Amino acid sequence: MPKSLAFGPFRLDTDTGILFHGVEPTPLGQRAVALLALLVEQAGTPVPKEALVEAAWPRQAIEDSNLTVQIAAVRRLFEQLAGGASWIETLPRRGYRYVGPAVTAGGGDPTVGAAARAILTPDKPSVAVLPFSNLSGDPEQDYFADGMVDDIITGLARINWLLVIARNSTFTYKGRAVDVKQVGRELGVRYVLEGSVRRAGGHVRVTGQMIDASTGAHVWAERYDRSSDDIFALQDEIAISAVGAIAPSLRRAEIDRVKRRRPDNLDAYDLVLRAQLDVDSGMPEQVTRALVLLEHAIELDPTYALAHGNAAMCHHCLFLRSGLQEANRAASIRYARSAILHGQDDASALTLAGFSLGMDAHDRNAAFTALEAALAISPSSALTYILGSVVLGWSGEAERAIEWSERGMRLSPFDPWAFAAFDAQAMSHLLRGRYDEACRAAYKSVQANPAHSITYVQLAAALAKLGRLDEARAAAARVRELHPTFRYGRQFAAVNCDPALAECLGDALHAAGLPE
Structure with missing residues (x-):
């Protein structure tokens, strides 16, 4: 297939x-893109349902409704952006056919052409x-089940030899x-x-099972019935049992690493769980809402590090x-x-603290003392590598920033913080004069988080460096739309941007039309 x-x-x-509308990546999902690619490549020719299913769901048996839903998503996007709902024709009982505008094939834009690596x-x-x-x-109890899984992941991640x-x-x-089996391949x-949680009154029942993803065979399964007061011990027990299923000869000392200090106040723990989604959004309105819960949690337990x-x-x-x-x-x-x-024994708290010290206190030494301590506790912490790559990127440590961002993405291929990892890559490639690679990373960042202005800052700079000024100005306009008060000089000062990077980015952003 052409690039x-x-x-x-x-x-x-x-x-x-990625499907681009002009220079903007669209939010079309991977399966919809796979279907569209096959239809467009064979423009004007009927494509059987079987071929489309194999393209998007290889070696899987699925209901026809799955295919219908994905085709509908493509049509909806075409209608919204180009009035093109009729570009894909339904052939009853046969398949579909692309009948839209003429298709031209090419070698691909060098700024967005790297093949995705197989995991x-x-x-x-x-x-x-x-x-x-x-x-x-x-x-309303979803948050409790999610918190159970979070603690199991955190416990498993403390095992040095285990990738989580x-x-x-x-x-x-x-x-x-x-x-x-598909999850195993994708991740x-x-x-x-996998498992389930049933919480009723003061009682909790948890079931869990470990499956060998290569064969589908069950490695371990267990059911636990406990009172809610014993919830932390229960989480530890499940994590320990899971690890023991993978490596029966695991030494007792390594099993003990799974256990860690818990917040003294269960109500504080509950409040932090409820706040977490808003914290992770990175959007001012949501984090303001989260702060109300977090401040209450700290009132209840002033030593709760994650709060x-x-x-x-x-x-x-x-x-x-x-x-x-x-x-x-x-x-x-503060x-x-x-x-x-x-x-001191909470990798998540140390990671968030290190990021704030590096970005806001401009103390990179303190930041990496905390980040490296987090990795010593939890070697599989993707967020530590991703946020660390951002601090490294703004510090001008380009190659190390790229290395950390790639490690983070390997540990969490679908991470909602992926945009931050790609931002770190984009600014680092810019600093090293690799403008094609910078533009490619910036496009990926925009696709990962189109609501974040900094992603378009990197894209505008990369496009300007490539001499594609019309596209750079379009990206700059998006920055002003998302962040009307943006001034790159103030932004660089706020994050203590490396002088060489500030000069490189500043020249490009000035050419793109952004104010200093």
Whole structure:
């Protein structure tokens, strides 16, 4: 198949699996893109349903409704962006046919052409913990089941020899019926842990099973009935049992690494679980809402490190995205220091604290003391590598930033923080004069988080460096739309940007039309 297929206002890059509308990547999913690629490549020719299913769901038996849903998504996108709902014709009982604008094939845009790497199963034991089903009959209890899985992942990640996929990737499967073998292929793991939680009154029942993803065979299964008061011991027990199923000869000392200090107050723990999604959004309105819960959690348990770390991240977001107010920067630093003080054995708290110290306190030494301590506790912490890559990127440590971002993406291939890893890559390639690679990473960042202005900052700079000024100005216009008060000089000062990087980015952003 050609690397690039252009039709109407669209261009489909078959290497990256991204459909572009002009210079903007669209949010079309991987299966829909696979179907579209086959239809457009065979424009004007009927494509049987069987061929389409094999393209998007290789070697799987699926209901026709799955194909119908994906085709509908493509038509909806065409209608919204180009009035082209009729470009894909239904052939009853046969298949579909592309009948839209003429298609031209090419070698692809060099800025967006790198083939995605296959995720290979590593040599060492590897595991993905899928979201547990909430069988309580109350959707409001979802957060509790999710918190159970979070703690199991965190416990497993403390085992040095075990590669554990981050929850941000495994939770993309939430609410979906999954084929464990397919999950193993998509995430590159040997084992998959799945289960369910039923919570009623003061009682909890948890079931778990470990499956060999290569064969589908059950390695381990267990059911636990406990009171809610014993929830932390239960989480440890499940994590220990799962690890023991992978390596029966595991030494007792390594099993004990799974156990860790817990917050003293269960209500505080509950509040942090409820705040987590809003913290992770990185959007000012949501993090403001999260701060109310986190501050209450800290009132209940002043030594709860993860509550302090999340609060630091909230204030970091408000500082950079809500006017660079000094009060937010100071609060970010204050909460980060508290997280480190109380979280010497909490990798998540140390990661968030290290990021805030590096970005807001401009203390890169303190930042990496915390980040490296987090990795010593939890070697499979994808977020540590991703956020660390951002600090390295703005510090001008280009090659190390790229290395850390790639490690983070390997541990969590579908991470919602992927845009940050791609941003780190984009600015690092720019600094080294690799403008094609910078543009490619920036496009991926935009696709991963089209609501974040910094992704378009990197894209505008990369396009300007390539001499594609019309496209650079279009990206710059998107920056101003998302962040009307953006001034690159102020932004560089806020994050203590490396002088050489500031000069490189500044020249490009000036050419793209962004104000200093």
